[in-house]
Amino acid sequence: MRHFFQVDEKDAAQIENLSKRMQRLVYGAVDYNSLIQPGRTLTYKLYMGEKWQYPRLTDTSTLSGDITEQMGLVPFMVFKATSVSRNQTDFSPHYFAGDDQILDHNVRHILLTPDEATDKDVELNHPIDSKAVKLYNALEASVPAAFDVFRDMKRALRENIGKKPIPQIMARSADNVNNAGEVQHPWVEITPGKAPKGSPRAVIVAMHWFQAGGAERWALETVKLVRAAGFIPIVITDRDGHQPWIANPAFDDAILLPMTMPVQERPGDSPVLRALFEQFDIAGILIHHCQWMYDNAWWVKTHFPQTRIVDSLHIVEYYFHGGFPKESVAHDEWIDLHHVISPQLEHWLINDHQIAPEKVVDAPLVGLTADAKTPSFKERDKTKPFTVAYIGRMVRQKRPEAFILAAKAVNAAYPGKVRFIMQGNGDMDAFSDMMIKRYGLEEVIERRALDAPVAQTYRDADALLISSINEGITLTSIEAISAGVPVLSANVGSQETLIPPRGLCRRMTSNFVHDAKSALSHILNNEEDRRKLWESELTRLQKFSELESAEAYFKKMLKEWHD
Template identity: 35%
Template sequence: MTLETVLGEPALFRIDDPSELPADLTLRERRLLVGAVNFHALMAPGRTLTLHCYGGSWETLPRTTDDSTFTGMSRTFRKRLFSFGATSVVLPEVRTHIPAEAIARELAATSVRHLHISSDSVLEFDPPRDVSPDPVRRVLRAIRSKTPLLYDEARDLALLRHRGSLTTPAPRRRYDAEFRPGGIHAESEIVVAPQAPEAAPRAVIVGLHWFELGGAERWAFESVRLIREAGFLPIVLTNRDSHQPWIGRPELDGALVIPFSEPTSRSQTSGVEELLRALLSTFDVRGVVVHHNQWLYDRLHWIARSRPGVPIMDSTHIVEYRGGGFPLSSVLVEEVISAHHVISPTLARWMVEVQNVPPEKVVMAPLGGLTVQIDEPEFAERAPGAPLTVAFVGRMARQKAPEVFVNMVHRLRGVTGLRFIMHGDGELASAVGDIIASLGVQDRIERRDSHIPVTRTLEEAHLLVVPSHNEGLTLTTLEAVEHGVPVVSTDVGAQRDIIPERALVPRGAHAAVRALARLVAALAVDENARRDLWIDERDAERTLLARQTANDWFAQEVSKW
């Protein structure tokens, strides 16, 4: 097997006639296309495929690996732009197939694939995850824009039934039992992957959530860079539908990238794992790293059976109020995970004290080095007579609660000497605009998106507000303190590892709005209190970051692989 270079990207296929491809593909478009064909080259080893590529609108997310790409049975595939032929350079596996594979084998037997690679023009719009043709969802969005806090609290009440994992140990997954009579995979069986050729490239499989902006993603990208610098080929899989705006980042240079579109259920037979077995039999896989990728969590037992002793580690940031989130996914399969990396003492305690994960497997290493490093941070002084600049920095997503910030601004409408900046983009960006308009605070809030560096906002800010419904320990908190900006926050996740009690407020939407407004109003007229808050947060940050950082720990671990 020879790893090819196609359009400048590592690839598992050869293009039959390069002139059939558009000459003006951007880096992002190239990586989406090459990643999609890499997937299908692994699924059709040694075969020649015809690939039809289609256009769409900003509302049409890429279709790269899901079951519809085998059949073309999707409304996405209506506007064909170009077609080309490609031959997989993956070596076929010779073995006896089990009956349970019949559906996946039939799906993969065709020689035609259908792909939608969205153009860069879609990045000018909000991600379409908040757009739905469902009339019920449209009504709910309208309600949210008119009464966002009531919507939040009603949703929180609905989620109460999922919060047992916060205080109750979770049962571990019984993988083998799933293939016995009465198990959910009783019709299948576990077929481990064959060994890779002796000269196979050394590689590490990395599972990411998506290629989008976020604190967890910044660390995930950094881990890819460290894997490459250690001499391994990073094989980077994502499992969340997205336009993947970050897929062109330099950390992915030289990586084998496969951006998933879901669902891939019919093409992947439980216990056989067609894609992963092709990767394991093609590359000398020396380790597996999971960053918030549920598809890969679900397959860690199979990888451990196929490659006993290969290090498997994951990195988690936040315990979700709804069902525990990815840390709970980690706990369910902890018996096959070598090390659980967590970014805060709070999450480490939850793993060990609540979920009974062996303490020697839990590594607390903060995300130092991912923020701007300022040798001697100084308090962000406020010029005499200048307004207090209050900032929100984060994705426009429900977790970050931008609607709480907007309502806080509305509650402070009678307080003079305040300036507000909201910095971020995401699927709720338009909905946040609706809320701002409905509350009549358009003139009080300056909106900024990712085209403007976050450092510019932090250099202008005097106070950062973190109104999130749930968090780990936000990188924006660390960044703000580095810039001399004190932080007030909802009391969620591990925020109290940095922020003192007096600057924390309840997470309930209405209570958070009231308490944050009181804090901001008080700090606007008391510079000494604002300075003292920053000093305390700076001391806590120094204590936290005095520990071994995630970068240092991970680089040492990978060097052993």
């Protein structure tokens, strides 16, 4: 990793004794402060938080110590670091929360969390105060299929809302903020300096977080492509998490800035971006579900219009008027290219929201985790039970309860003849375990951790069942077909691109369970039809693969940026 600070040998050795994950969280916090406070020496106090907390690295609590020192925590390590960041303009020593100045005692209180901590630990500690939330959870737990009738009505409504016009976001310039309402004192625009000629060339990869997910898998791949193209990867994240992926070797020689919000920014200025642009020749920015980078795209284009900005979009989240695709549309003025991974997203941007077709490219993630060129059908081992797999995070979007209800229905019809594997972890782990126990499926459904070898699950599976309530095109569909395993899926997002009608299930949970049971019953008793389903999916996948892949497209694009 590259750094913007110096510490003495003794302190450096102490930091190196931390786990790789903790090291990189600490380095990220120190690098961030060193970038926006060039030349300054700060004291860093490291505290070990609880598993139910998230690391605090760059937010205002790191100045106040209100969740560390003021709560009686004792630091397990204290060291000084001196910034060696090379600035071209002046950086204010003052910190603000909105218009209010924060006292700075030259100390940064950094809260870390245990390496074994998970999102589940945080979720279980979060109190449920709202009666509405308690009622919602009770209904979801007691009558999941019936309750989904209500949820499906809301989903349909949100889909329509997602097609309504999305207003463009204004630049958060000093003038715009000063003119928008009362401020305690006028803000002043700061014009950044330019990196000296011959400065290292870099590309910013703005990620959601350093944790598992489809967008993150592709973001990780782009870091490798950026490095292979001859650039230094500068990786920025803005979402709270324990960040287990930060230890991935792909980030070994990257600049890593895992930010916790709110960061130190002012209208008309983004100090951390200013610092980076003043010492690196930044050719472009790749956005992977990073709200902070969307919000600062205007700043980049205002001061460095030659810097290319490209975002990658995976799924239309109707719950949030489109989610990150909505942010993409709202910030379209500042974005040069929208990369999408499915025809559904391409249609949503161009037809529903009038984004210029030449600014949208559909480059699928084929080949990212699997090779569909020469796959062969995986014959069933009839000496073993027919095996159906679920591979994905245990989260609301993936709807694990629908998979469990389908398993319950199939097991009732074919007791002892079908087994199920659920591989994944997430904030619905406890809920899923409760349902499995309630329906007496402990011997029918095998739980596997997300970090277990996925290839083994595909080797064990005779079918993949995707129960999601929303998707783009799932990587698991591509992986399964490439492994010779047919896929049954809820008819959501752009899954119909790969899955023929006979492999699709209606979305609402009760309909999904009915259709999944019927389809699984058929291919359980008709091996030739199971083969034909897979062959049809392979044909669709190979046709889809005729589009230029995301990897090939970005490799070519990054070469053009470098040349």
